[in-house]
Amino acid sequence: AKPTHTGSPGPIPTVIPTPPQFQEIGETGHRTLWVVFALMVLSSGLFALMSWNVPISKRLYHVITTLITITASLSYFAMASGHATSFSCSPAKDHHKHVPDVGYTECRQVFWGRYVDWAITTPLLLLDLSLLAGIDGAHTLMAVVADVIMVLSGLFASQGNTPTQRWGWYAIGCVSYLFVIWHVALHGARTVTAKGRGVTKLFSSLALFTFVLWTAYPIVWGIADGAHRTTVDTEILIYAVLDILAKPVFGLWLLFSHRALAETNVDVGGWWSHG
Ligand code: RET
Structure with missing residues (x-):
């Protein structure tokens, strides 16, 4: 028998695929990014002003700390203006029913600009702490490399x-x-004692503040970016608070303490300045 071609379109699919679900920035997130941008610019101006009457040889912390908030300003400008962002899509999970695959894709907005920021600013923050504690170049370099690997992994x-x-x-x-x-907290706690009680006390508080704060980042990442349990706006808000504490507040604390405590001075050698 001759095969017949009926032109039938074939069986009609019974499962209509669910379109991807998008999780993206809203009005609150947008406004927050602009506010943090403004605060980072203001802090950069303030830190630059604070170095005005300080001789170059004693300005190392000022320079590092100002670079930190300048970098954050650039990254927040990029994010607030809608740059440095992309969508990351993965199969969605239903957290309540614990079924592994609910059959649709979830696309969440990721601000990769943050990681560019952190790759520059977290090594600089570690440099501030390492100089304060008198940590040698070898341990400082190892800490910085581990830190860059941490941020790129993120x-x-x-x-x-x-x-x-x-x-x-x-x-x-x-x-x-x-x-x-x-490398920084544990090793630094040992080396800082050579700088006297004042610097030891300052380093202990600053390092504790830093590492408690820093530990919040992977926790927030796990809940928001990893498990998608918060909205994109809530994530922006939490990172905003953490970033303000980790950069401008850290900077103010360090620079005012540096002004009040001569033992915080770093022996910067002839390359940095001749005076
Ligand atoms: C990631 C995910 C991978 C695991 C870990 C992380 C840690 C991030 C940290 C970020 C600190 C940022 C700061 C910004 C300054 O404003 C990358 C989230 C451990 C510690 C201090």
Whole structure:
């Protein structure tokens, strides 16, 4: 028999695929990004002004700290104006029913500009702390490298499409973070004692403040970026508060203490300044 061609379109699909669900920035998030941009610009101006009457040889903390808030200003400008962002899509999970695959894709807005910011500013923050504690170049360099690996791991985790990619990079980032704490907080606590009681007290408080604050970042990342349990706006708000504490508040604390406590001075050598 001759095969017949009826032109039938075939069986009609019974499951209509659900379109991707988008999680993206809203009005609150947008406004928050602009407010933090303004605060970072103001802090940069203030820190630059604070170095006005300070001789160059004693300006190292001022320079580093001002660069930190300038970098944050640039990154917040990019994010607030809608740059440095992309969507990361992965199969959605239903957290209530605990079914692994609910059949649609979830696309969440990721501000990768943050990671560019952190890759520059967190090494500079560590440099501030390392100089204060009198940590040698070897340990400072190891801490900075571990820190850059931590931030890049976070960037790769945020762009991952599978749980292995996302949580694998996240775990690598957490291990790197332990190296940072080891090299700066634990090692620094030993070296700082040579600088006297005043600097030891200051370093202990600043390092504790820093590492308590820094530990909040991977926790927020896990809840917001990893598990998608908060809205994009809530994530922006939490990072905004943390960033203001970790950069302008940290900077104010360090620069005012530096002014009041001569022992915080770093022996910067002839390359930095001749006077
Ligand atoms: C990530 C995810 C991977 C694991 C870890 C992280 C830690 C991030 C930290 C960020 C600190 C940022 C600061 C910004 C300054 O304003 C990348 C979230 C451990 C510690 C201090």
